[in-house]
Amino acid sequence: MADQRPPLPPFTEETARAKVQAAEDAWNSRDPERVALAYTEDSEWRNRDTFLKGRDEIREFLRQKWARELDYKLRKELWAFTGNRIAVRFEYESRDADGQWWRSYGNEMWEFDENGLMARRYASINDLKITADERRLAL
Known part of the structure; x- marks a missing residue:
């Protein structure tokens, strides 16, 4: 039996919100192993201008991401849902190795398989330099 990751589609507002909160x-x-388990073995991603296929590539991408995006903190918000798809808006803050703080804004489109695993994730992201005093997301 395949791994299941409830809540399962088709989504209601309540289950879509639970899925977004779980993500x-x-x-x-910031655990690449934990995060990768929410995706199908052959999950397709677009993250900015990077295209990934499968859990192994996702794990490696996340390892690299959190090695350079220090003190990472994320907030997600349900935007829309239907059937096996969810759209979210998000923002996260992190600092780089030089101490520069960033706020990144974006939208994601998610598509899930029948077991509640994400089969597709398409993310568009924009970055804004901020000062430490402008941070909104506490660690």
């Missing part, structure tokens, strides 16, 4: 919690763990 926020997992990403805030």
Whole structure:
């Protein structure tokens, strides 16, 4: 039997919100192994201008991401849902190795398989330099 990741589609507003919160919690763990388990073995990603296929590439991408995006903190918000798809808006803050703080804004489109694993994730992201005093997301 395939791994299941409830809540399962088709989504209601309640289950879509639970799915978004679970994703926020997992990403805030900054644990590539934990996060990768929410995706199908052959999941397709577009993250900015990077295209990934499968859990192994996702894990490596996340390892590199959190090695350079220090003190990462994320907030996600449900935007829309239907059937097996969810759209979210998000923002996260992190600092680079030189101490520069960034706020990144974006939108994601998610598509899930019948077991609640994400089969597709398409993310568009924009970055804004901020000062430490402008941070909104506490660690």
